Amino acid sequence: MQLSKEAILKTLSRVQDPDLKRDLVSLGMIQNIQIEGQKVSFKVVLTTPACPLKEVIKNNCIEALEEDFGTGFEWDLTMTSQVTTVRDATPILPQVKNIIAIASGKGGVGKSTTSVNLAVALAETGAKVGLIDADISGPSIPTMFNVEAEQPAVKKVGEKNVIIPINQYGVKLMSIGFLTPAESAVVWRGPMASSALRQFISDVEWGELDYLLIDLPPGTSDIHLTMVQTVPVTGAVIVTTPQKVALADATKGLTMFKQPQINVPVLGVVENMAYFTPEELPDNKYYLFGKEGGKRLAEKYQVPFLGEIPIVQSIRESGDTGYPAVFKNGITKQAYTELAEAVARQVAIRNASQQKTEIVEIKA
Ligand SMILES: Nc1ncnc2c1ncn2[C@@H]1O[C@H](COP(=O)(O)OP(=O)(O)OP(=O)(O)O)[C@@H](O)[C@H]1O
Ligand SMILES: [Mg+2]
The missing domain is CATH 3.40.50.300 (P-loop containing nucleotide triphosphate hydrolases)
Structure with missing residues (x-):
C-alpha cells in the first residue's frame, strides 16, 4: 500500500482499544501524523496515563502498520494521554x-x-x-x-x-x-x-x-x-x-x-x-x-x-x-x-x- 496520512489512518482504524472495544481512529486517539522519508511519527492519546495496556496498544499499531506497509519504515509512536470525562463544564468543579x-x-x-x-x-x-x-x-x-x-x-x-x-x-x-x-x-x-x-x-x-x-x-x-x-x-x-x-x-x-x-x-x-x-x-x-x-x-x-x-x-x-x-x-x-x-x-x-x-x- 502507498504510504500517506490517510492510508495510515485507514490501517490504524483496524486497531482497537481492548477496553473500550472501539478503534483508535474513531476514538480520536491518533494525532499528529508526520511522514519524513522512511520515518513515520504520530501520537497515540490514551485515556489515562495509568493505562496498563500502553505496550499492547503500541505493539498492535506497529503490527498492523507492518502488515500493510512492510518493514522498511521506522515507526515512531509517542504514547501520551488525556484523561476522559463525561462532566459538562458545570459551575461546581468545572475543571x-x-x-x-x-x-x-x-x-x-x-x-x-x-x-x-x-x-x-x-x-x-x-x-x-x-x-x-x-x-x-x-x-x-x-x-x-x-x-x-x-x-x-x-x-x-x-x-x-x-x-x-x-x-x-x-x-x-x-x-x-x-x-x-x-x-x-x-x-x-x-x-x-x-x-x-x-x-x-x-x-x-x-x-x-x-x-x-x-x-x-x-x-x-x-x-x-x-x-x-x-x-x-x-x-x-x-x-x-x-x-x-x-x-x-x-x-x-x-x-x-x-x-x-x-x-x-x-x-x-x-x-x-x-x-x-x-x-x-x-x-x-x-x-x-x-x-x-x-x-x-x-x-x-x-x-x-x-x-x-x-x-x-x-x-x-x-x-x-x-x-x-x-x-x-x-x-x-x-x-x-x-x-x-x-x-x-x-x-x-x-x-x-x-x-x-x-x-x-x-x-x-
Ligand atoms: N493492607 C493493609 N495492611 C496493613 N494494615 C492496613 C492495611 N489497610 C489498612 N491498614 C491499617 O488498618 C487501620 C485502618 O485503616 P484505615 O484507617 O485506612 O481504615 P478506614 O476504613 O479508613 O477506617 P474508618 O472507617 O475509621 O475511616 C490503619 O491502622 C491502617 O494502617
Ligand atoms: Mg478512614
Missing part, C-alpha cells in the same frame, strides 16, 4: 474531570489507606489528583500524608474566600484536620459536617484535576447523601475485607450507590487485607479472614473486581508515619500501582459507555 468516591460499609477496613495510596499511585503516573477527606469527625488524611501541622492558605477571589489545598506527594488535599486543632475531639452535628463537605467541594481552589478522590466515612451516612447531592460522582470504589461481617456491610455500601435514585456507577470492589504476607517472603500467603470474599461480592453484583491488597506491616506503619506504602519498592508498590491502573481503566470504560451522573435531588 475536574472525574470524581471518585471511596466507600465501604464497615469502619476500619482500609478506605483511607486505600484512598491515600491510590491517590499517590495515580499522581505518580503523571495524572493530576486531588483528595477530599470526607470523614469530618475522624479525619485521617493529614496523618497519612504527614501534613498534620499544615494550615491551608485562604485568598479572596472577588467577594468569595477560597481555600488553597495542601499539596503533598503531588496530591492536592483538603481535610477538616487542617482547620481544627489536632487532638481536639471534633463533635459535629450532621448538618455541620455536611456543610463542611460542601465547602470542601465548592470553596477550595482545586483547579484542573484528572481525578478527585473522596475518602468517605464508614457506613451510609448523611455525608454520602450530601456528596451525591452536591456533585455528580463519576463512580464509587468499594473497599472490603474478606470476612463475612465486612462483606455484609460492603454489600450495603455497594447497593446504596446502585439505588435508582442515587445511580452512581460502581467502578469496582477492592479486597483489602486479602491475605497476610511477610514482606520478605511475598510468596507466603495466609488467608486470615477467608479467601476471595471481595471477588465473590463483585461477581454477585456484576461489578469489576479491582484487585487484592495484602496485609503488610509496612502498610500500617506507612499510614502512621505519613509516608505512603506505594513509595516502597516491592509488593506494596506493585499492589497499589495495579490498583491505580485498574481504577483508571474502569473510569475510562465508564466514561466511554455510560451517561454522565446526575446530581441526586432528594425530595423531602
